[in-house]
Amino acid sequence: MESVTSPPSRRDQQRADTIAQIKAVARDQLTTAGPAAISLRAIARTMGMSAPALYRYFPGLDALVTALCADLYDELRRFMVARCDTLPETDMIGRLLTAARGFRLWAVRHRPEFTLMFASLVPGAVIAGPGCHSRDLDPEQEPYASMRRFSQVFGDMFHKVFHQSDAERGFTLRTPQPPPMTPGLREEIQRCATAIGADVPIEFGYAFHSFWIRLYGLVAMEVFGQLPVVQEAEALLDAELHDMAGQLGLNLTEFTASRAD
Amino acid sequence: MESVTSPPSRRDQQRADTIAQIKAVARDQLTTAGPAAISLRAIARTMGMSAPALYRYFPGLDALVTALCADLYDELRRFMVARCDTLPETDMIGRLLTAARGFRLWAVRHRPEFTLMFASLVPGAVIAGPGCHSRDLDPEQEPYASMRRFSQVFGDMFHKVFHQSDAERGFTLRTPQPPPMTPGLREEIQRCATAIGADVPIEFGYAFHSFWIRLYGLVAMEVFGQLPVVQEAEALLDAELHDMAGQLGLNLTEFTASRAD
């Protein structure tokens, strides 16, 4: 709540540069040797500094990893929207497909990063307990803000594709038939949808949620080496996307074919 | 290929007991403080031993974690089949549902274990590279044998439910319509299905594979704190199972209702 943001003084600039360099070196360690290999002493070594000096910039290793993780969410989001922006605003189906394929592509190109982001959140944060993550989960804190911005990408797209007219969309959206749900589940799905800005009826809320589960499951299994189909993973993603589109009344082959005209 | 298995001498017995104790202590560390907290020195400390002594039983920390991981796959499999065995042999749909719910239940009860098994395979094994895991992946080695035995549970069930008669099954199985697939994908899905012993047509091969992706995605997201719907996760699993059953022509509500008679 600073009413006056002080101009970035010279020191602040150098400080920002150092922080960026620290994160860059950490990112390199992550890419090269995996999440467990991020080491303060090694970072300091390659930067020509002494390890305790890094504590001027981060309160500890966990904080560094958390900040790096936040950057990765932003990078992934930017990667996805950049690819989507090559398509016209009205082609929301094309943008959704591009976002999904971009999600997988970034993940398989950056397996260690994906592991850090989606399978631990923070080292040592997966400790047991129903509330899962033992970290402070102030929902406005740094990793969560980036995660929400990332989720927002799909949320906005779902919202838009639903509120498009059939003419803009290029096909008539069919209301999927959701399975029977408990009242509590219906309420929570509705709440999650509105929280993400996707103001849609429950049938679409469930469908979109289920689609996200399928996309996440496919990508996570591929990255973690759990996917039975491993060589044709990209083709499998396309098949799954076809299948999901079909549940919304869209035949993707005809769609892309007619679009190609 | 030992033609004569030497009788378990007294020494071998003690050795086996020590190995079991080491893994038990490691398991306790994993459950209590997460995968990163498994420490040889701490294990030796609580066992009243010295750290290098453990090297008489495991060539290193990675080997211990790998062996522990293999045990966990067996434990998960046993948990699932034990619950399935409370149902009659002919109720394959009920067994499939029980197996899926058991998979989730074990995962949420053992989050650190699940993380170790399904999101890293072995610490430091997620290093970049197209072939993913940098470990020796001799498919008959210890972690992979247990993984295959685990996968076999679902594979057998899929095989059986498909080859059941409609009378045994209690409903007429509808052939799902798969999305268009590339020839390579069809071939690989077929190959994976036969490798797991599920000799089924491609339509069911794709459906079962997709079901496994959805189940894995749902459970992994819940364990890793990535699921939007977090409070009603169990109800969400039931909804997803309803949805998947519906794609095979089975209305689950009627099914379980008639079964309850």
Add this chain to the structure above:
DNA sequence: AGCGATAGTTAACGGTGTTCGCGCACGCGG
């Protein structure tokens, strides 16, 4: 010009995996 905040240093503590070399003692074979 001087003062204070800031960035950097070295030393040290406790922790980790791993290797080496030694000794002891226990269980097996004669």
Add this chain to the structure above:
DNA sequence: CCGCGTGCGCGAACACCGTTAACTATCGCT
């Protein structure tokens, strides 16, 4: 039943790791 050998455990040591404390020098602003 007894000795022998082998497997077992130990301590020391090396190279890492995160983190803290005390201290210094330098840079920037007043």
